[in-house]
Amino acid sequence: MAERMLQFVRLSQQTPEKRAATIRREDFDEIYQRFDPARASEQASRCSQCGVPFCSVHCPLQQNIPDWLKLTAEGRLEEAYEVNSATNTFPEICGRVCPQDRLCEGNCVIEKGFEAVTIGAVERYINDTAWEKGWVKPPRPVRELEHSVGIVGAGPAGLAAAERLRSQGWQVHVYDRYDRAGGLLIYGIPNFKLEKDVITRRTAQFEEGGIVFHLNCEVGRDVTIAELREKHDAVLIATGVYKARDIAVPGTELEGVVPAMTFLTASNRKGLGDAVPEFDSGALSAEGKRVVVIGGGDTAMDCLRTSIRQGAASVTCLYRRDKANMPGSMREVHNAEEEGVRFSWLTAPEGFEGEGRVTGVRVTKMHLGLPDATGRQQVEPIPGSSFVEPADLVIKALGFDPEDLPVMFNEPALKVSRWGTLAVDRRTMMTNLPGVFAAGDIVRGASLVVWGIRDGRDVAERIAEYVKARETVPQAAE
Structure with missing residues (x-):
């Protein structure tokens, strides 16, 4: 079947169709249509099956991407799903939210000259089909073990570890302070990127497989x-990082200046049918307002595009560097531009103006200077360039830091790094407390969903090794 591959020389790249910006900005539905079987097979056949697959090398999960692309091109879809899911706990989610343009697709061998294989779209097609066909099964083990693990945090890392250990027969209990499992997936990422039933069907299946969820359970309190x-x-501690970074400028206390996650959580809860008084009162709604979002990452893009859908009068993104230096996915920036977001490049806030409530952001223009030690150009203010950007709602999307877990958990012995992340032995992934492991953003800092999945799968192996080794070592007599 090798003749089915290497079709990049005759077939151009075709991404899934997007709904028109004028239509999609009116709702929170996902913006990309699904590939039909013929298109998925064609696009998968563009893979060059190269000897060194840089797409796999640059995937945090080191997925066997050329293999499942070849199987898709040959119409062997169930096998493609088996290969894909063998290395990825949530392939249907990664196919939607991974920044493929910076990872697999951005490193595709044919990307220069022929445009990359549409890896993410094919992955989504494979796994949506797998769900429809009933190929996705709960993590039911062949035999039950007496070993049990308590996982703190029901986000990507915690859930990935839970699935791995449950598949081996462990008794798995997941503790989360929120009322739904999913963490950032459920409350942070908007529906137009990841519809919530994609997450809830997976967590429901985990419950069916025997994973026990303890929701509304806060470690340190309950x-x-x-x-x-x-x-x-x-x-296992896999809480993620949720403490919003702030900006030390005057006016941060004004009404209408809010952190990104507060804004996104309110919107997502409203979409889930929850009562959200702060949204209904207008405090966390963008409707009819001049919205300014500060930041240039994917969270900022989520806030911008959510504001558009909520009916904002105008939506502006302030970013202190230029477009080429934005940390977010260029695909997301392009989508935001299509939907009517205005980007103000090389612009940094100096303070927020208003009496009691914000009315504007005082900003200054910046220019790019010499590179720093990391090679990234420094930004420097242009004297006399200040002006006021009118705003009724300002959303700070400046990134996230770890919460103070030793204080939150009332566990002062828990050791943290100088950045506030949990300190672990990099080989064993265990904290300074014997038998207590940590993984995901709470160790590496704010990162991608796919890295959380990788860390969760890795730590599951380390946990199993630790318990097995402890069983084989004779215990000292008391």
């Missing part, structure tokens, strides 16, 4: 780390 250590053979 249960302690000491109690979890007593109850389980191992404990």
Whole structure:
């Protein structure tokens, strides 16, 4: 079947159709249509099946991408799903939210000259088909083990670890302070990128497979780390990072200046049918307002595009560098531009203006200077360039830092790094507390969903190794 591949020489890249910007900005539905079988097969056949697959090398999960592309091109879709899901706990989610333009597709061998294979769209097609056909099964083990693990955090890292350990027969208990499992996936990412039933069907399947969720359960208030250590053979902390970074300028206390996650959570909860008084009162709604978002990452893009859909009068993004230096996905920037977002490049806030409530952002123009030690150009203000950007709602999307977990968990012995992330042995992924592991953003800092999945899968192996080794070592007599 090799003749089916290497079709990039005759077939051009075709991405899934997008709904028109004028239509999609009116709702929160996903913007990309699905490939039909013929188109998926054609686009998968463009893969060059290269000897060194840089797409796999640059995927945090090191997926066997050429293999499942070839199987898709040959119409062997169930096999493609099996290969894809063998290395990825949530392929249907990665196909939607991964910044493929910076990872697999951005490193596709044919990208220069022929345009990359549409890896993300094919992955989504494979896995949406797998769900429809009933190929996706709950993580039911062949045999049950007595080992148990307590996982703190029901985000990508925690859920990936839960699935791996449950598949091996472990008794898995997941503790989360929110009322739904999913973490950032459920409350941080808007529906137009990731519809919520994609997440809820997966967590429902995990429950069906025997994973026990303890929701609305806050460690440090409802249960302690000491109690979890007593109850389980191992404990995994995978809480993510949720503390919003702030900006030290005058006026941050004004009404109408809000953190990104506060804004996104309110919008997502409203979409889920929850009562959200702050949204209904208008405090966290962009409707009819002049919205300014500060930041240039994917969270900023989510806030900008959510504001458009909520009916904002205008939506402006302030970013202190230029477009080429934005940390977010260029695909997301392009989508935002299509939907009517105005970008103000090389612009940095100096303060927020208003009496009680924000009325504008005082900004100054910047220019790019010499590169710093990392090679990235420094930004420097242009004297006398200040002006006021009118605003009724300002959303700060400046990134996230770890919460103070030793204080939150009432576990002062838990060691953290100088950045506030949990300190772990990089080989074992264990914290300074024996049997307590950590993975995901709470260790590496704010990162991508796919890295959370990778860390969750890795730490599951380390946990299993730790418990097995402990069982084989004779215990000292008391």
